[in-house]
Amino acid sequence: MAPALQHYSRAVALQPSYLPALINLGSIQFRLKQFDAAAATFQQILQLQPNQVQILDSYLKLLLTTCHWAELPAWVNRFQQAVQTQLTSNQLTSNHPPHLSPHLSPLNSLFLPLSAETQKSIAEHHAREISQRMADLRQHLATAWQAEATPHSATVQNTDAATSKIQNPKSKIRLGYVSGDFRYHAVGQLILRLFELHDRRSFEVFAYCLNADDGSAEYRKLAADCDGFRVVQNWTPAAIAQQVHDDQIDILIDLAGYTNHACPELFALRPAPLQVNYLGYPGTLGADAIDYVITDAVITSPELAPTLTETCLYLPETYQVNCYPYPDADPAPAASRSQLKIQNSLPAEAFVFCCFNQSQKIEPTVFSAWMRILAQVPNSVLWLLSESSIAEANLQAVAADQGVDPTRLIFATRVPKADHLRRHVCADLFLDTLHYNAHVTASDSLWAGVPVLTVLGNTFASRVAASLLTAAGIPDLITPSLAAYEQLAVQFATDPTDLHLLKERLIRQRSTSPLFDTARTVRRLEEGFRLIWQRHQTGAPPTATRVIAEQRPVSAAIKSAKSAKSAKSTKTIKPVKTEHSASPHGFATGNTIACTADAGFLEWLRQSHGSLLVTTYQAGKVLLIGWNGHQVTLLARQFDKPMGVASTGDRIALTTRQEVLFFANARLLAHSYLEEQPGRYDALYLPRASYFTGDLNTHDLAFGQDGLWLVNTRFSCLASLSLEFNFVPRWYPAFISEIAPEDRCHLNGLAMVAGKPKYVTALGKTDTVGGWRQNKAAGGIVIDVETDEIVLRGLSMPHSPRWYQNKLWLLNSGTGELWQVDPVTWKPEVVCALPGFGRGLTIVGDYALIGLCQIREQHIFGGLPIQERFDQLLCGVAIVDCGKGSPWVG
Incomplete structure (x- = not known):
């Protein structure tokens, strides 16, 4: 590029206002990392054309890359105004010829605090400009391809290869992957085993390589693993499209999008029947020529689907394929951790926060949060990736301005992948960036055993880390806000016990985690390709498609988070006979309750020789579920x-809005309760006493040696009943300063051990009115009642602790999980995941019965990981085999 630099420099010297020369000069200076010179050139252009949106875009990229933030907010605001103005006038494209115009990059927009809708609009305008440039060529190729398909046809009815190509007679689906990153690059590393693992009984794999051979092992392996590897680096889009057509590709996958070395013009020519956006570009391409985008339910929640122009193809765990363990990259280094810290210029005893994201992803908001975290954790450092001396100096200056010693910022040089993975042993916690998350760097960190802390954003690029954490089995680290992110980071650094447990859990689950099961992810991709190809062959248009994970030993309604033997064919759903309380005799009237029960549930209930009592405060019902010798019955009573x-x-105790009611079994009266059906019931519970408590919002009850214990949620205490007072406080958390009706910590669950209160759950260590709501997704705690010690932190809305087989069992409701916890090590283990918000747990024999509900009060329970983890939450009862750790019936 040196000759070009000299050429454009001379042109600008001769004519300083000649925009084409200035534009190309600034672009070359930027690519050569002559940042000061590039900044001066961009500013010169903006003096000539203040609202030149493409240059504003390039200048913002330069400011972010060099971490030069002094005037960044003003430039971002100026850029947004210019974009909105030109979006409205439909004039985002440049007036200059394409080879002289720095088009507005949709990729750069992903790094900025823009809404998903704005990112979509920018991508759509960019795609439209490409489509318009390719329109004549596309028509020409389509006509030629149509003639091949119907050589005697006098007219061309369709202009797309997607509709004109004859039905593929091949027995295998032919896949074509397009990228400029089949090399030592993040994408090349992620897909390193993808081509190899494709099932050649059903698929043929072709690759269209837009990059040169960089001599890397990645390039050699990817080329060798393809059935056809086409190096098309210097080909025109038309030539590549013709090759794709000649190769009879069925599904063409764009692994590059709008990144460097991409070729969106190829896809605008429509050489394949189906075209898919995958992996390389974390956002919509905005192009009509792209049919599907591969995503998952965490990244693309229902409200975000409209911000993508493509139709969604959802994978069940995470969209990201990867390759771990990476070849020749043993994460266990030979040197000790202390030695490696010294080798990497890290203090031996310091807590090491790290972020290995490129500097362009770091922006003032998240960096200020990092500085606040360092200020609260004195013996800590922040380990960052070195991008340039200018970026380092700017970051150190900002740190000093915010009262943090700049020497606490340690910069790591780029090293080979294997060395990079090994050096993770020095890190304690990875701090993610906001607008554009860690992608490969997050997977690297998780594989190496370093937890990644992230904030769930509202765009594709800002939700990738959440997807990876969910698939890795540690959604605990997905925070709903920057404040919660800071709080959890400080908590981990100041009380490292929780972090140590989390690391052990991460390492323990690594071998079975969906995130690192590359073969499983490839099977998911293949199933998705089959589904969309089958639909295409019917002539139907693209539609949202979900790949269903293999069924495990669960009911039709309940999914297990732990792998086990394959599901039995016992998913028949039988109707439950309903008996509504409006009937004086307990028979069904016209007003019935709709519900279903799995065959497994029927069998368990039959064998249990008991009945199940369920409360639902929203419906105001107490439900009694029993077995009449032939089928499940349901009796509903109103409270x-x-x-x-x-x-x-x-005896049964029941809390209502204002009372605690006691019922006793009048067993002798049960047989003749229904004269027309003697023996219909074997138990009859009649009300015997009522205590007026007032509104305590009592979530849990437990009988103990000293009578009945109440979890008095409104007053943040454990209480007992009284004939003189509404209640008698018996215990409250040490951090609660006074007994007041303010729901300060949302105390909600009680576990009894040997007839005495032992453990309680609360949604936050807070002492203000409703203070727990601030960090409800990650502020949950478990407290030892006897010692007042907080034994578990960072839970997501924990409920219903129970003591079983010398372990603590509880519901981590915000993530949809049943946990068991060893009280010696306090290591939590996820027993299973359940697609419902858990409220209520009892253990009968070897089975845990769990009440599940949907989330209705969005203002209270919105923004929880479980809502991103499952497409739909269920209302019902799950029965989990505690020994096997999998839901059995529901």
Whole structure:
């Protein structure tokens, strides 16, 4: 590029206002990392054309790359105004010829604080400009291809290869992958085993390589693993399109999007029946020629699907394929951790926060949060990737301005992948960036055993880390806000016990995690390709498609988070006979309750020789589920906000809005309760006493040696009943300063051990009115009642702790998980995942019965990981085999 630099420099010297020369000069200076010179050139252009949106875009990229933020907010605002003005006038494209115009890059927009809708609009305008330039060529090729398909036809009815190509007679689906990153590059590393693992019984794999051979092992392996590897680096889009057509590719996959070395013009020519956006570009391409985007339910929630122009092809765990363990990259280094820290210029005893994202992803908001975290954790450093001396100096200057010693910023040089993975042993916690998450660097970190802390954003690029964490089995680290992100980072650094447990959990689950099961991800991709190809062959247009994970030993409604033997064919859903309380005799009337029960549930209930009592405060019902010798029965009774329930012997205690009610079993009266059906019931619970408590919002009850214990949620205490007072406070957390009706920590669950209160759950260590709501997704705790010690932190809305087989069991409801916890090491283990918000847990024999509900009060329970983890939440009861750790019936 040196001759070009000299050429454009001379042109600008001769004519300083000649825009084409200035534009290309600035672009070359930027690519050569002559940042100061590039900045001066861009500013010169903006003096001539202040609202030149393409140059504003390039200048913002330069400011982000060099971490020069002094005037960044003003430039971002100016850029947004210029974009909106030109979006409205439909004039985002440049007036200069394409080879002289720095088109507005949709990729650069992903790094900025722009909405998904704005990113979509920018991509659409960019794609439209490409489509317009390719329109004549596309028509020409389509006509030629149509003639091949119907050589005797006098007219051309269709202009797309997608509709004109004859039905593929091949027995295998032919895939074509297009990228300029079949090399030592993040994409090349992620897909390193993809081509190899494709099932050649059903697929043929072709690659269209837009890059030169860089001599890397990645290039050699990817080329060798293809059935056809076409090096098309210097080909025209038309030549590549003709090759794709000649290769009879069925599904053409764009692995590059709008990144460097991409060729969106190829896809605008429509050489394949189906065209898919995948992996390389984390956002919509905005192009009519792209049919599908491969995503997952965490990245593309229902409200974000409209911000993509492509139709969604959802993979069940995470969209990202990867390659771990990476060849020749043993994460266990020979040197000790202390030695490696010294080798990497890190203090031996310091807590090491790290972020190996490129500097362009770092922006003032997240960096200020990092500085606040360092300020609260004195013996800590921040380990960053070195991009340039200018970026380093700027970051150090900002740190000093914010009161942090700049020497606490340590910069790591780029090293080979294997060395990079090994050096992760020096890090304690990876701090993610906001607008454009860590992608490959997050997977690297998780594989190496370093937890990644992220904030769930509202764009594709800002939700990738959440997807990876969910697939890795640690959604605990997905925070809903920057404040929660800071709080959790400080908590991990100041109380490293929780972090140590999390690291052990991450390493323990690594071998079975969907994130690192490359073969499984490839099978998911293949199933997705089959589904969309089958639909295409019917002539139907693209539609949202979901790949369903293999069924495990679960009911039709409940999914397991742990792998086990394959599902049995016992998913028949039988109707449940309903008996509504409006009937004086308990028979069904016209007003019935719709519900279903799995065959497994029927069998468990039959064998249990008991009945199940469920409360639902939203419907105001107490449901009694039993077995009449032939089928499941359901008896519903009406109460005012029934919540906590407990039983002992022949007694039941039930909390309602204002009372605690006691029922006793009148066993002798049960047989003849229904004269027309004697023996229909074997138990009859009648009300015997009522205590007026007022509105305590009592979530849980437990019978103990000293009578009935109430979890008094409104007053943040454990309480007992009284004939003189509404309640008697018996215990409250040490951090609660006074007993007041303010729901300060949302105390909600109680575990009894040897007849005494032992552990309680709360949604936050907070002492203000409703203070727990601030960090509800990650502020949950478990407290030892006897010692007042917080034994578990960072939970997501924990509920219903129970003591079983010398372990603590509880619901981590915000992530949809059942946990068991060893009280010696306090290491939590995820027993299974359930697609419902858990409320209520009891253990009968070897089975845990879990109440599941949907989330209705969005203002209270919105923004939880479970809502991103599952497409739909269910309302019902799950029965989990505690020994096998998998939901069995529901």
